[in-house]
Amino acid sequence: QAVVTQEPSLTVSPGGTVTLTCGSSTGAVTSGHYPYWFQQKPGQAPRTLIYETSNKHSWTPARFSGSLLGGKAALTLSGAQPEDEAEYYCLLSYSGTSVFGGGTKLTVL
Amino acid sequence: EVHVVEAGGGFVQPGGSLKLSCAASGFTFSASAMHWVRQASGKGLEWVGRIRDKANSYATGYGASVKGRFTISRDDSKNTAYLQMDSLKTEDTAVYYCVNIYPSGYWGQGTLVTVSS
Numbered sequence: 185q186a187v188v189t190q191e192p193s194l195t196v197s198p199g200g201t202v203t204l205t206c207g208s209s210t211g212a213v214t215s216g217h218y219p220y221w222f223q224q225k226p227g228q229a230p231r232t233l234i235y236e237t238s239n240k241h242s243w244t245p246a247r248f249s250g251s252l253l254g255g256k257a258a259l260t261l262s263g264a265q266p267e268d269e270a271e272y273y274c275l276l277s278y279s280g281t282s283v284f285g286g287g288t289k290l291t292v293l
Numbered sequence: 294e295v296h297v298v299e300a301g302g303g304f305v306q307p308g309g310s311l312k313l314s315c316a317a318s319g320f321t322f323s324a325s326a327m328h329w330v331r332q333a334s335g336k337g338l339e340w341v342g343r344i345r346d347k348a349n350s351y352a353t354g355y356g357a358s359v360k361g362r363f364t365i366s367r368d369d370s371k372n373t374a375y376l377q378m379d380s381l382k383t384e385d386t387a388v389y390y391c392v393n394i395y396p397s398g399y400w401g402q403g404t405l406v407t408v409s410s
Contacts, residue, residue, distance in 0.1 A: 185357040220394060222338070229390060230330075230338065232398035241398045273338050275394075280354040282328070287337040 186210045188276050190285035195293055196264045204288045205256040206274035212255035217276040219257035221250055224287075225270045233272075234259060264292050295319035295399045299391045302404030305381055313376040313404060315391030320399075323347065327374040328394055329365060331387035332403075341389070344374060359385075381408045 187209040196202035206219060213219060221234040232241055234250035237257065247263045257274055269292045274285045301313040315327065326349075329341040342355040344365045353365050364377040374391060388403040 224338075229400045229402050231400060232392075232394060235395055235398060271337075275338075275340065280352070281356065282340045282343070282354070283356075284330075284338045284340050 185281070186276070186278055186283050188274065188283045188285040190272075190274060190288045192286065193289045193291065195291045196261065196268075198264055198266060198292055200264050201260065201262045202264060202290065203253070204259045204261075204272055204274075204290070205253065206258070206276065206285050207256045208276055210278070213252060213257045213276060215252065217257070217278070219250065219252075220275040221248075221257075221259045222273045222275065223270050224273065230273065261290075266292050268292055295393075295397045297391055297393060297397075297399050297401040299389060299401040299404040302389065302406045304407045304409065306410055307381060307383055307408055309381050309408070310377070310379045311381065311406060312378070313389055313391075313406070315374040315376075315401060317372050317374070317391070317393060317399075320393060320397040322372040322393075323369040325393050325396065327365075327367060328392045329363075329374075329376045330390045330392055330400075331385075331406075332390070333384075333387040336387075339387070341376070378406070381406075383408050383410075 189207045222230040224230040238250040272288045296318045298316045326345045328343040345352045362380045367374045390403045391401045
C-alpha cells in the first residue's frame with residue numbers, strides 16, 4: 185500500500201501564508217490521484233475543503249487554494265485566521281483504493 | 294440540504310461482527326460513491342473503503358488493514374450504504390464516518406465502534 189506523507193506540524197502567523205504538502209511514496213502526485221483536502225477541528229467531524237486537486241466547495245473560504253507543486257499536492261492558506269487552526273488531511277486515490285496522509289497540525293500564532 | 298447519518302455502532306468482543314448503516318439525503322445518492330473512514334482516539338484518519346455507483350458496477354475497494362474482513366454494500370432504493378465488519382479486532386476500535394466525498398463533500402457525525410473483551 186502506498187504511503188502518503190504530510191508535514192506533521194506547521195505554524196503560521198495571523199494574516200500570513202503557509203503551504204501544506206501531500207506526497208506519495210509511489211512518485212509524483214498528479215491530478216490522476218484526485219487529491220482531496222480535509223480540515224478537522226478538535227471534537228468535530230472532518231469537513232471537505234478541496235476536491236480533485238483545486239476545486240472548492242461552497243463553504244470553502246476563498247483564502248484556501250489547492251494545487252500541484254513540485255510533484256506533490258499542495259494546500260495554500262493565504263491570510264491565515266485564528267479559526268484556521270486545525271488538523272489538515274490529504275487523501276490520494278490509487279487504483280481502486282485511497283490513502284490518507286498522516287495529517288498536518290496547523291497552528292496560527 | 295444534505296444529510297449523512299451513521300448508525301449501528303456499539304460494543305463488540307474480538308472476533309465478533311457488527312453492521313453499520315449510513316442514511317443519506319440531499320444529493321443524488323444513486324449516482325454517487327460512498328466512502329467509510331475511521332479514526333481511532335487521538336489518531337489520524339484512515340480510509341476504510343468505498344462503493345461506487347451502479348454506472349461503475351458498484352465496484353468496491355478496501356484499505357489494507359480491513360480487506361477480507363469488511364464488506365461495503367448499498368441499497369439505492371433506501372439511499373443507504375452499509376459497512377459489514379467481521380472478525381473484528383481490538384485495533385478496529387474507532388469512530389466510523391460515512392462520507393460522500395464527491396459531489397456533496399458531506400461527512401456524517403460518526404458512530405463509535407468499540408472492540409474489547
